[in-house]
Amino acid sequence: MRLLKLLKQHVGMVPNPISDATREIRARTRGADVSISVCPYCAVGCSQLVYSKNGRVINIEGNDASPINGGTLCPKGAATFGLLTSPARVTTVKYRAPYGDRWEERPLEWAMERIAQRVKETRDAHFEEIAVDGTIVNRTLAIGHLGGATLDNEENYLIKKLFTAGLGIVAVENQARI
Numbered sequence: 001m002r003l004l005k006l007l008k009q010h011v012g013m014v015p016n017p018i019s020d021a022t023r024e025i026r027a028r029t030r031g032a033d034v035s036i037s038v039c040p041y042c043a044v045g046c047s048q049l050v051y052s053k054n055g056r057v058i059n060i061e062g063n064d065a066s067p068i069n070g071g072t073l074c075p076k077g078a079a080t081f082g083l084l085t086s087p088a089r090v091t092t093v094k095y096r097a098p099y100g101d102r103w104e105e106r107p108l109e110w111a112m113e114r115i116a117q118r119v120k121e122t123r124d125a126h127f128e129e130i131a132v133d134g135t136i137v138n139r140t141l142a143i144g145h146l147g148g149a150t151l152d153n154e155e156n157y158l159i160k161k162l163f164t165a166g167l168g169i170v171a172v173e174n175q176a177r178i
Helices: 003-010 020-024 080-085 106-126 153-166
Strands: 033-038 045-051 055-064 092-095 104-107 127-130 135-149 169-174
Touching: 092 106, 104 106, 106 127, 106 135, 135 153, 153 169
Parallel strands: 135 169
Antiparallel strands: 033 045, 045 055, 092 104, 127 135
């Protein structure tokens, strides 16, 4: 208090250590939409908070409400934002037509639609309602599914329901590392 009194006497005012520019600074995540996600790297399943504005991801960080990682991320998980937003990220697929002699670059949306069409065509061509012995089976043995290590129990449950009950796929497996 004494120092402030002396400053007022000699300078006439108390110096302000915070500039107007500093006072105007706000967190880039302020006002952003927040979604909870799972780190894509390993089978631990660390929770992440994904911040977005105007449909673009602006930040990814650990979710401190998660009992798995308590807000922390390993170096790979901490680099998820860079993985997603890197200008070097591949956003197209390579496609070689049957009997083709060269690879073509196609949009990811085209590839996803093509996969969906091929799954439907294969299911329709090989769907079996009744087995040879007369048992009702409603299945296809022509398609299989292998899940990834980062899928959680809920996602695996939905995949199992969609692929077995919905599409009749019998061969559904998950590649779990832990």
